[in-house]
Structures are given as structure tokens and as C-alpha cells.
Amino acid sequence: MSAPLFNLRGVAAIFSAEMARTRRTLLQSVVTPVLTTALYFVVFGSAIGSHMREVGGVAYGAFIVPGLIMLSLLTQSIANASIGIYFPKFTGTVYEILTAPLSAIEIVVGYVGAAAAKSIAIGLIILATAAFFTPLQIDYPAMMALFLVLTAVAFSLFGFIIGIWAKTFEQLNFVPALVITPLTFLGGAFYSIDMLPPFWRTVSLFNPVVYLVSGFRWSFHGAGDVSLTASLGFMTLVIALCLGLLVWIFRTGYRLKP
Amino acid sequence: MPIISIAGVAKSYGSFTALHDIDLDIERGEIFALLGPNGAGKTTLISIVCGAVSMTRGAVRVDGADILRDYRATRRKIGLVPQEIALDIFSTVWNTVSFSRSLFGKPKDNAHIERLLRDLALWEKRDNKIIELSGGMKRRVMIAKALAHEPDILFLDEPTAGVDVELRRDMWGLVRRLRENGVTIILTTHYIEEAEEMADRVGFMKGGRLVLVEEKTALMRKLGKRRLVLTLAEPLAALPAELDGWHVELESGGSQISYAMSDGAEKGAAQIIQRLGEAGVHIKDMAMTESSLEQIFVDLVGAAAGSQP
Numbered sequence: 001m002s003a004p005l006f007n008l009r010g011v012a013a014i015f016s017a018e019m020a021r022t023r024r025t026l027l028q029s030v031v032t033p034v035l036t037t038a039l040y041f042v043v044f045g046s047a048i049g050s051h052m053r054e055v056g057g058v059a060y061g062a063f064i065v066p067g068l069i070m071l072s073l074l075t076q077s078i079a080n081a082s083i084g085i086y087f088p089k090f091t092g093t094v095y096e097i098l099t100a101p102l103s104a105i106e107i108v109v110g111y112v113g114a115a116a117a118k119s120i121a122i123g124l125i126i127l128a129t130a131a132f133f134t135p136l137q138i139d140y141p142a143m144m145a146l147f148l149v150l151t152a153v154a155f156s157l158f159g160f161i162i163g164i165w166a167k168t169f170e171q172l173n174f175v176p177a178l179v180i181t182p183l184t185f186l187g188g189a190f191y192s193i194d195m196l197p198p199f200w201r202t203v204s205l206f207n208p209v210v211y212l213v214s215g216f217r218w219s220f221h222g223a224g225d226v227s228l229t230a231s232l233g234f235m236t237l238v239i240a241l242c243l244g245l246l247v248w249i250f251r252t253g254y255r256l257k258p
Numbered sequence: 259m260p261i262i263s264i265a266g267v268a269k270s271y272g273s274f275t276a277l278h279d280i281d282l283d284i285e286r287g288e289i290f291a292l293l294g295p296n297g298a299g300k301t302t303l304i305s306i307v308c309g310a311v312s313m314t315r316g317a318v319r320v321d322g323a324d325i326l327r328d329y330r331a332t333r334r335k336i337g338l339v340p341q342e343i344a345l346d347i348f349s350t351v352w353n354t355v356s357f358s359r360s361l362f363g364k365p366k367d368n369a370h371i372e373r374l375l376r377d378l379a380l381w382e383k384r385d386n387k388i389i390e391l392s393g394g395m396k397r398r399v400m401i402a403k404a405l406a407h408e409p410d411i412l413f414l415d416e417p418t419a420g421v422d423v424e425l426r427r428d429m430w431g432l433v434r435r436l437r438e439n440g441v442t443i444i445l446t447t448h449y450i451e452e453a454e455e456m457a458d459r460v461g462f463m464k465g466g467r468l469v470l471v472e473e474k475t476a477l478m479r480k481l482g483k484r485r486l487v488l489t490l491a492e493p494l495a496a497l498p499a500e501l502d503g504w505h506v507e508l509e510s511g512g513s514q515i516s517y518a519m520s521d522g523a524e525k526g527a528a529q530i531i532q533r534l535g536e537a538g539v540h541i542k543d544m545a546m547t548e549s550s551l552e553q554i555f556v557d558l559v560g561a562a563a564g565s566q567p
Contacts, residue, residue: 093344
């Protein structure tokens with residue numbers, strides 16, 4: 001029997017196993033980000049929102065929704081994808097993936113697909129949670145869905161790379177904790193960068209998260225800190241860079257295959 | 259056509275060479291034992307064939323197909339049981355074995371998985387999580403995973419390291435049954451008795467080199483030393499003149515005479531006994547001793563170490 005051109009069963013097995021891992025850790029995977037987001041609404045939406053009613057004509061509570069979803073989407077995509085590949089490396093079960101009739105693309109689709117699917121699900125749950133705290137308005141739902149999917153895929157790819165790179169659990173948490181979280185908080189999730197002094201506004205334009213939050217916010221309210229083209233262009237660039245790096249990783253076997 | 263053909267395979271890690279141009283053919287349906295001390299390169303070699311390690315140069319063909327160009331076809335034919343137990347401890351036995359089958363692109367076959375688990379005495383544990391199993395059980399799960407996609411070739415890397423006698427016997431039985439069903443088996447082992455018990459052919463590795471490949475019984479015939487040991491009724495101070503020119507030694511304080519036999523030396527043994535009778539030496543007992551594969555292995559490894567720069 002000849003081998004199929006695409007090992008769909010193999011990809012589905014990885015995808016299902018990753019989703020099963022989420023079910024086993026439901027509290028950690030879903031409830032925690034939802035609870036955290038709810039707390040953000042209470043602290044930022046209610047406490048600060050009571051002093052700052054509107055930003056750019058949008059109620060403050062509604063204004064922070066895209067930023068909060070993006071915050072969770074970024075951290076969850078990276079966390080899910082990085083642990084997804086790091087754990088088999090750590091336990092040694094990665095031998096099975098490497099010796100199975102799976103191409104690099106199929107391995108990436110399995111792990112990154114599962115990580116992105118989980119993040120998107122969490123993003124949608126947070127969106128639903130937000131509806132309890134503030135009236136929601138989504139002007140461009142198709143664009144919102146596109147941003148949701150692109151961001152989840154882009155940062156799941158990035159997380160997958162971190163998972164391959166990391167040799168220890170400390171390294172696994174290093175990039176998300178020390179790079180992504182600060183960039184996210186400084187990326188205009190809770191404010192418009194137009195509110196900053198000119199110097200810091202310029203500095204903010206070098207923060208990649210600004211482009212994600214801005215684009216996503218545009219899909220909600222039709223306005224953002226930077227142009228939609230810049231946001232989409234940035235997202236495409238992240239995906240292209242990650243894919244390029246993954247091609248190199250699988251060609252050389254970097255930290256995956258000696 | 260050999261089922262596996264390894265040609266000029268080398269592996270280097272920086273300046274360290276783990277494998278030096280290995281050439282080896284594995285015949286269809288045989289049990290091949292790869293022997294050698296730690297660090298000899300056994301695991302590296304089988305990991306290259308299975309796809310878990312990249313080779314620096316050389317070529318490997320599995321059932322005629324190149325393992326790099328036709329990796330999908332070749333990997334579907336191979337099952338690997340690695341040396342270390344590596345399992346998702348939170349998964350159940352049934353799920354982890356089914357996962358392996360799917361990973362290799364095979365359609366669901368609950369009857370096959372059930373047969374496998376029953377064969378490996380895991381059926382009662384099918385719903386248990388891996389974390390709840392004993393070490394021996396986990397090793398059985400590793401084998402079940404490797405066999406889940408019905409491979410034609412099974413690699414067993416130190417399959418019985420650290421397992422109890424009962425499990426070792428069970429595994430030997432399983433390996434024999436697999437061979438009867440046409441599965442080619444390549445095993446690495448430290449246990450010479452394992453190779454002696456099961457293998458059709460053995461390969462000795464040392465320092466990344468394949469020192470020797472030989473059919474087991476032929477190897478034992480060629481390199482195995484057979485000795486005739488004669489226990490004397492009365493100890494001798496010196497060998498009698500009748501045995502001058504014979505390769506015999508006086509041992510055990512003069513109470514034993516030993517004679518190293520080569521092929522066709524049975525006649526020589528008879529003559530020695532006859533000459534001792536002529537010299538008036540009475541023989542109380544006689545025995546034939548044979549080198550085990552282990553002794554051959556120790557000699558070979560020692561010789562290989564001595565011949566290396």
C-alpha cells in the first residue's frame with residue numbers, strides 16, 4: 001500500500017491529543033484566562049472607566065474589549081503552542097513524532113493548529129464574557145474573525161518556535177513573561193497611544209503589539225491607532241518570519257533532531 | 259534484497275564522530291542483535307534508520323526505498339521501542355496505543371489494538387492512566403505503541419534493560435511470535451544471553467565502528483574456543499614426553515590437562531587420550547567446555563580496542 005501524500009490521520013491524532021490535554025487541564029486552560037479577563041473588567045473597566053467615560057467616542061469599557069481579547073490571544077497562543085511541543089521534548093515522547101511518517105508541515109499544522117484553535121476558543125469565550133460587562137459593538141465582524149485567526153496562528157507559530165528553542169521550563173516562560181506581557185501592557189490595550197506624549201507615542205510605534213491591538217480594535221469600532229494596512233502587514237510579516245524560521249529549524253533539526 | 263541496507267552511514271557531532279561509515283544489510287525476517295558497550299553507537303545507528311537522528315553522510319534503504327526521499331513509505335514499515343520509557347503519563351493505555359496507530363496514518367482498528375493489549379497482558383489495564391502502571395507495564399506499553407501500526411520491521415533498543423526475569427521471558431516469547439509472523443527484528447542489547455538465545459545474526463559495535471557481523475552459530479564455531487579438559491587420577495609434576503609437540507597445558511597443580519580444540523580436532527583429542535594411556539597416566543574424568551557469546555564478545559571488543567589508534 002503506497003503512502004498517502006498528506007498524513008491526515010497523523011495530523012488529526014496530534015490535534016486531538018492536544019485538545020484532550022486542554023480538556024484535562026480545563027481549569028488552567030479556559031477558566032483562568034476568563035477569570036483574569038473578568039478581573040480586568042472590574043479593575044480597569046469599572047474603576048478607571050468611572051473616571052474616563054469615553055476614548056475616541058467609544059465607552060471605555062467597550063474600548064478595552066479588543067485589547068483584552070488580544071492580550072489573552074497572544075499569551076494563550078504562545079503558551080499553548082510552546083508547551084505543546086516542549087512537553088514531548090521534555091518527556092522524550094517526541095521520538096514518536098520524529099519517527100512517524102509526518103512531514104514538517106504536518107507536524108506544525110497539528111501542534112500549531114491545536115494551539116490556535118484553543119486560543120480562538122478562549123478569545124471567543126472572553127468576548128462573550130465581556131458582553132456581561134459592557135454593551136458590545138462589532139462594526140466589521142469578518143475583519144474581526146480574520147484578525148482573531150491571523151493573530152492566533154502567528155503567535156502559535158511563534159510559541160511553537162519558543163517550545164523548540166527552550167531547553168528548560170525557565171526558558172519556556174522567559175519570552176512570554178519578560179517580552180510579551182510588557183509589550184502587551186504597553187501596546188495600547190487599555191489606552192489609545194494618542195493619549196501619550198509625542199515622544200512615547202513614537203516609541204510605541206516600535207511595539208509590535210500596538211499594530212495587533214489597533215487592527216483588532218478597528219474591526220470593532222472602525223478606528224485604530226495605526227492604519228489597518230499597517231496592522232495586516234505586520235501580521236503577515238510575523239507569520240512569514242515564523243514560517244521562515246521553522247523551515248530552517250526542520251532543515252537543520254535544531255534542538256529537535258540531533 | 260535485504261529489508262534494510264545501510265551504506266556508508268556516518269554521524270558526527272562537531273569534532274566527535276559517533277559512527278564511522280557503517281555498512282550493514284539486514285535480511286527479511288531475521289532477528290539481528292547489535293551488541294556493544296555503552297557509547298558504541300548502537301542507538302545512534304538505529305535512530306538514524308528510524309528517522310529520529312540525521313546522518314552526516316551515507317544512505318539507508320528500507321525495503322528498497324530511501325529513508326530520506328521516501329520517508330513516508332519507509333517509516334510506515336518501522337516500529338521503534340526506544341531504550342528509555344517515554345510516555346504521556348496522563349494518557350490511558352488504550353488512548354496512547356491508538357494515538358500511535360493514527361500517527362502512522364493507519365485507520366482505526368480496535369480489534370488489532372485489543373489483540374495487542376491482550377498479547378502484552380495489558381488488556382485489563384486498558385483504561386488505566388500510564389502514571390498508574392508499574393515500570394514493567396510501561397515497557398509493555400512502549401512495545402504496544404511500536405506495534406500499533408503493524409510494522410514489518412521492529413527495532414528494540416535494550417528491550418529488557420532493568421526488567422524482571424518473567425517479563426524478559428515474555429518479551430523473548432513475543433519476539434519469537436513476531437518473527438513467526440514475518441516481522442524482521444533488530445535489537446540492541448547488553449545481555450549476551452539475549453542475543454545468544456534469540457538472534458540469527460549478531461553485529462558487534464565498538465567506538466562507532468561495526469567490528470564484526472556474523473551468523474551467530476558460525477561465529478561461535480569460528481571464534482568460540484572449545485577445550486577438552488582431562489582430570490587425572492594422580493597429579494603430574496610435568497607433561498609426559500608422549501605429548502611433546504601437542505598444544506596441551508598442565509593445569510590445577512598438575513591434576514588437569516587441557517587441550518584447545520579447533521575444527522576437526524576430535525581426532526587429536528582421541529590421540530591425546532591414547533598417548534596418555536601409553537604413558538600410564540590414568541584419566542579420572544573428562545569434559546568439554548565452550549566459549550559463550552559473551553567471552554567471544556569480550557575478546558572481540560578487546561581486540562578492536564587494541565587495534566584502534
